[in-house]
Amino acid sequence: MSLSVKHLLGIKELQKEDIQTIFKTADNFKQVLQRQIKKVPVLRDTTVANIFFENSTRTRISFELAEKRLSADVVNFSASGSSVSKGETLIDTVNNILAMKVDMVVMRHSASGAPWFLANHIDASIINAGDGINEHPTQALLDAYSIREKHGNLKGKRIAIIGDIMHSRVALSNIYCLGKLGAEVMVAGPPTLIPKNIEKLGVKVEYDVKKALQWAEVANVLRIQLERQHKPLFSTLREYALYYGINKSMLEGLKKEVTIMHPGPINRGVEINSDVADSKQSIILDQVENGVAIRMAVIYLLSGKKEME
Numbered sequence: 001m002s003l004s005v006k007h008l009l010g011i012k013e014l015q016k017e018d019i020q021t022i023f024k025t026a027d028n029f030k031q032v033l034q035r036q037i038k039k040v041p042v043l044r045d046t047t048v049a050n051i052f053f054e055n056s057t058r059t060r061i062s063f064e065l066a067e068k069r070l071s072a073d074v075v076n077f078s079a080s081g082s083s084v085s086k087g088e089t090l091i092d093t094v095n096n097i098l099a100m101k102v103d104m105v106v107m108r109h110s111a112s113g114a115p116w117f118l119a120n121h122i123d124a125s126i127i128n129a130g131d132g133i134n135e136h137p138t139q140a141l142l143d144a145y146s147i148r149e150k151h152g153n154l155k156g157k158r159i160a161i162i163g164d165i166m167h168s169r170v171a172l173s174n175i176y177c178l179g180k181l182g183a184e185v186m187v188a189g190p191p192t193l194i195p196k197n198i199e200k201l202g203v204k205v206e207y208d209v210k211k212a213l214q215w216a217e218v219a220n221v222l223r224i225q226l227e228r229q230h231k232p233l234f235s236t237l238r239e240y241a242l243y244y245g246i247n248k249s250m251l252e253g254l255k256k257e258v259t260i261m262h263p264g265p266i267n268r269g270v271e272i273n274s275d276v277a278d279s280k281q282s283i284i285l286d287q288v289e290n291g292v293a294i295r296m297a298v299i300y301l302l303s304g305k306k307e308m309e
């Protein structure tokens, strides 16, 4: 089993068969993660660098755990506290890390397109751990994998992505991934947070969150990315919560159970209330758990190794 790509830069470049291969491989690794010894020796001779130019909790820990569960050697780099503050460029930073015999790079960067730029300048495989407002491919893979685990085949499933679509790399990667797997996708939220012409990506658009929930089998709720908004796009967080936040009474009025997802970090009381995030219809922590198996699968498949124990 192998992928059609050398790097995982975005879901846009993947074939449907690549996604299915990643899921099948993740199924195997998920079994490994249930064992008492949650580790396989397949990447004993591989070193992976996690290079994060932007903050992260889940993605960074999940990649590091995935690498360690595969027995890879791991080095972690954060831009804060590094020589980036002395003017070192992205390419110089990465080439210096690669000179220390690193085989694979996992990178998060605030600039959209940074992993594609890097891929033109280095030989090592790159995994995009989130670039600006563009893509977050492993998040979309773990989201789709978690929906498949709960609901089976994604073909024809109705998935609503709710919130700040405009500034979300999770939204774009999910749209590509779910579309390739045959799901129906709707984006919902305030008009100012939904990009013009997004219908061209094959999604439905809804500005009334209650109607989106009535349509959906699964709702993936996204936070407001205030750090990427350079002008006010809605009045106040309180008003956003009032009109677009997902709360329990909204779900109880539906007369059906919608599966609730969120990529994290959650802003409780803004885009989602605790009585929804912590409810039995929420699979938020299953997403986090599945992230390790998905990232093990991606790293293993890109490494080109043939043996899996």
Ligand code: CP
Binding pocket: 055, 056, 057, 058, 059, 060, 130, 139, 263, 264, 265
């Ligand atoms: N979902 C996600 O990317 O979370 P982090 O920013 O904590 O990695």
